[in-house]
Amino acid sequence: MNAPLPAHLLPTVALRAVPAELLQQLQARFGGQCSTALAVREQHGRDESAFTHVPPPAAVVFAESTQDVADAVQLCAQHRVPVIPFGVGSSLEGHLLAVQGGISLDVSRMNRVLSVNAEDLTVTVQPGVTRQAVNQAVKSEGLFFPIDPGADASIGGMAATRASGTNAVRYGTMRENVLALEVVTARGEVVRTGSRAKKSSAGYDLTRLFVGAEGTLGVITEVTLKLYPLPEAISAATCSFPSIEAAVRTTIAVIQMGVPIARCELIDAASVRAVNAHSKLNLREEPMLLMEFHGSPAGVQEQAETVQEIARDHGAQAFEWATTPEERTRLWTARHNAFFAALQTRPGCKAITTDTCVPISRLADCLLASVAEAEAAGLPYFLVGHVGDGNFHFGYLIDPDSADERALAERLNHQVVARALAMQGTCTGEHGIGLHKMEFLRTEAGDGAIALMRAVKQALDPDNILNPGKIFSL
Structure with a gap:
């Protein structure tokens, strides 16, 4: 038990x-x-x-x-x-x-791509379509949908949780990439929000109200998304560092210099070891940045040279390229499997996960203090992060039968989030509130904002039937 x-x-x-x-x-x-x-x-x-x-x-x-x-x-x-x-x-x-x-x-059976409007760079899908299915459907048009949370999540779920992922540093999150919705309200009425136009000043922004509402205000039944042209050139690279601090300082410098990097992922040494074992790779088992550059061949080369120079200034020990699609896919698949790779390092364990996001200027302070706490606690953990936009994830690996380990993991989780909030960050960069972070939302938003959220919820769902007990209590 x-x-x-x-x-x-x-x-x-x-x-x-x-x-x-x-x-x-x-x-x-x-x-x-x-x-x-x-x-x-x-x-x-x-x-x-x-x-x-x-x-x-x-x-x-x-x-x-x-x-x-x-x-x-x-x-x-x-x-x-x-x-x-x-x-x-x-x-x-x-x-x-x-x-x-x-x-x-x-809604997983509602999995049809309803229309691809290549000239307008939009696609309309049912909520059960997964992100990989969207990209397969639009690839022949030379387009792609960049939001990439790791799991092959459904588009409806991604909209409901305002998901983001590895590409967010350049392409944004679901908030920026959902143009319109079809939603069933608590009364069973079908309403539409937004349009395929790129902008609008017409009334309340109901699309943004439902994006991130976690199913508490309506059931999403159709989503219109932005698409992007497939980059002319793509190059990925791994770069190993002597310390997590060196990797984070490199990231901060890259972002502050305005380099339009598409992806910038941090993987700590323990996670690299787990990924190597799980995905049969031979990456250097040191703190690592996994990066990707998009653009013209000349633009990609310029970005890469700039980042290499910055990384060398911070003690980078190796810069290795993955230029073929097969090599890039293998690297990013390994990164997306980091959660499951970490679980395999402690058979039978459960992961207590948390994610936070802070202003990029506070990333090093927040991340390094959180690493020091985790090390001092002695509980196995893994660390990965979409550090290009200040977002990082801890996973604490616990014995599910140990109340003490669970309590310790929750205490560490609390300390990470409290630190991020103190640095004017957020309690969750992409996972959402759900049940686990309700107390943190109150701290972050304040009683006045929670009261406004409750008022919206009660106006749209007076009987509290839509996913009740999530985000905040009534």
């Missing part, structure tokens, strides 16, 4: 009853698209977070169209039963857990 999370992290609201009448209505409307099988419910009652002891939803509805979503929400609204949207289950902060019971609404 896994040790439960500390009491202050556990849901305190009682489960809401799911009437037999509602289950009968869902079975009648959806037939085989509605499942009450325990295995299916348990699959939809967990994600990649460390939360345990949360019961599964009462049923799972597999939506295949916007009308399916609207009908499911309308039926649940009649009985005031929670609806929890589900994509691929890759969230890290407990976003999709049915902490108040209810119905899991799985």
Whole structure:
């Protein structure tokens, strides 16, 4: 039996009853698209977070169209039963857990690319389409979608959590790259926000309201995204350093000099060892920056030479190039598998993860102090970061049966986030709030902002049926 999370992290609201009448209505409307099988419910009652002891939803509805979503929400609204949207289950902060019971609404079958508008650099997709599927669909047009959170997440989930990833330093996050949405409200009404136009001054920016709302204000059923031309030239490089500080100082100098680097990832020595073992690589087992440059051949060469010079000034010990698509793919696949590689270094462990983001000028101070704390605690950990935009991730590897190790990891997590907030950063750069970071959001935003969020939630979802118990409590 896994040790439960500390009491202050556990849901305190009682489960809401799911009437037999509602289950009968869902079975009648959806037939085989509605499942009450325990295995299916348990699959939809967990994600990649460390939360345990949360019961599964009462049923799972597999939506295949916007009308399916609207009908499911309308039926649940009649009985005031929670609806929890589900994509691929890759969230890290407990976003999709049915902490108040209810119905899991799985949109993974809504996985069609609806239209590619190459001339306008946009694509419209259903929420269950994954980011890799989007890129496969637009590649023949010479285009790509750059938001890359690591996991092959669904676009609906990425919009709901305002995801970003390795390319954010140049291309931004989902906030900047979602142009329009189709959303089902808590009443089961279908509304559209935004348009394919690149800008608008028309009314409230409802698109931005739903992007990052984590399914608490509506269920996303369609997303229009920005696309970008595939770069004429791409080059990736790894650069090893004698210390984490040297790697971070290099990153800060690169950004402050305005080098338009596309990706700049930090991997600590322990993570490099794990990646080598997992992905059969032979990278130098030292703190490393993994970088990528996009542009014209001349532009890429100029960027790379500038970064090489900066890195040498900070004691870089090796600068190795990966110029072929196969070499680049292998490197970035290894980086994206760092989480699973780290788990394999301690068989049977669980990872308590956190991410923060700070102003680039405070990155070294925040990161180095957090590393010193982790080292002093003696708990195995891994560190990776999208350091080009001040974002980094710690994962503490714990014995899931040890309450002491869990408590220690949560204390370290708390200290990292508190430090980032003190430096005018944020409690989460890309994972979202979910369950795990609710207390930190109050510290970051303040009571006044939380009150405004509650007012919006109560106006759009007065019965609190859309993913209740997430982001803040009512």
